[in-house]
Amino acid sequence: MAVSVCTVELLRPGSDLVRLLEGGGPADLLVACDDAPATAPAPLGVLGVADAVLLDDLDDADLEDDDEDDDEGDDRDALRRRAAELGLPDLAVHRLGLRTPLPPTAEADLVAAISELVGFDPEPGLYLLGPAVEPGRAGVERAVVDRAVQRVAQVYGIPLLRYRCHELTVVDAG
Numbered sequence: 001m002a003v004s005v006c007t008v009e010l011l012r013p014g015s016d017l018v019r020l021l022e023g024g025g026p027a028d029l030l031v032a033c034d035d036a037p038a039t040a041p042a043p044l045g046v047l048g049v050a051d052a053v054l055l056d057d058l059d060d061a062d063l064e065d066d067d068e069d070d071d072e073g074d075d076r077d078a079l080r081r082r083a084a085e086l087g088l089p090d091l092a093v094h095r096l097g098l099r100t101p102l103p104p105t106a107e108a109d110l111v112a113a114i115s116e117l118v119g120f121d122p123e124p125g126l127y128l129l130g131p132a133v134e135p136g137r138a139g140v141e142r143a144v145v146d147r148a149v150q151r152v153a154q155v156y157g158i159p160l161l162r163y164r165c166h167e168l169t170v171v172d173a174g
Contacts, residue, residue, distance in 0.1 A: 001117055002029045002129035002163075003110070003149050005141045006100075009131070009165060010093075011082055016164040018086050020129060026090040028117050032110055032145055033100045102141045110148035118156055128153045132162040 002021060004010060009017045010029065021027050076093070083091040096113050098106050118126070130149030131142050142165065153160035 001114070001126060001158075002027060003114060003131070003145055004029060004031050005131065005139075005145050005165075006033050007031055007079065007093075009163070010086075015086075017129070018088065020161065020163050021091065022087055026092070027088070028092045028094060030110075030113055030117060031093060031095045032106075033098050033102065033141060034095070100141055101139075102144045104140075104144060107144050107148045107151075110145060111151050114148060114152045115156075118152065118158065122156055122158055126158055127161055128158045129161045129163055131165045133165075 002017060004017060009015060010031075021029075076095075079093050080091075083089070083093060094113070094117065096109065098109065114128075118128075128149060130153075131145060133142055133146040149160065152158070
């Protein structure tokens with residue numbers, strides 16, 4: 001059972017998380033946050049009056065957003081394919097979908113989600129894999145995830161292992 005702030009830790013080249021998950025058999029990965037957009041949002045445009053659509057002219061079917069569920073399923077499928085390409089075909093990825101920056105109150109949501117995946121009576125041999133946190137260099141998100149992982153490991157008596165995060169594998173030039 002592993003916990004990550006976002007999918008970057010899984011998908012980046014040379015990931016310590018992937019290295020530790022390889023060869024371990026079936027595993028669950030809880031991804032706490034949705035990934036941040038890769039680019040800045042596009043500027044908003046203003047529609048002219050001639051382009052406006054009155055809501056009264058639309059029926060309920062026009063207002064429903066069916067594509068959102070399809071996009072989410074496509075994201076899950078793409079993530080499963082990427083995990084299989086990394087040599088992790090038995091990795092079950094669970095997305096909690098919390099927004100960034102994580103408020104300190106998100107710790108309770110993380111503890112509940114991790115506990116749900118661990119179950120009432122953890123199987124023998126279960127390990128909890130969480131991000132390594134270096135004081136002063138950990139962001140708010142990583143600190144919240146770290147506290148949640150520590151609480152679950154302590155309450156359930158599960159051994160806690162750490163993986164090096166991207167920030168800890170980059171060497172400062174100065």
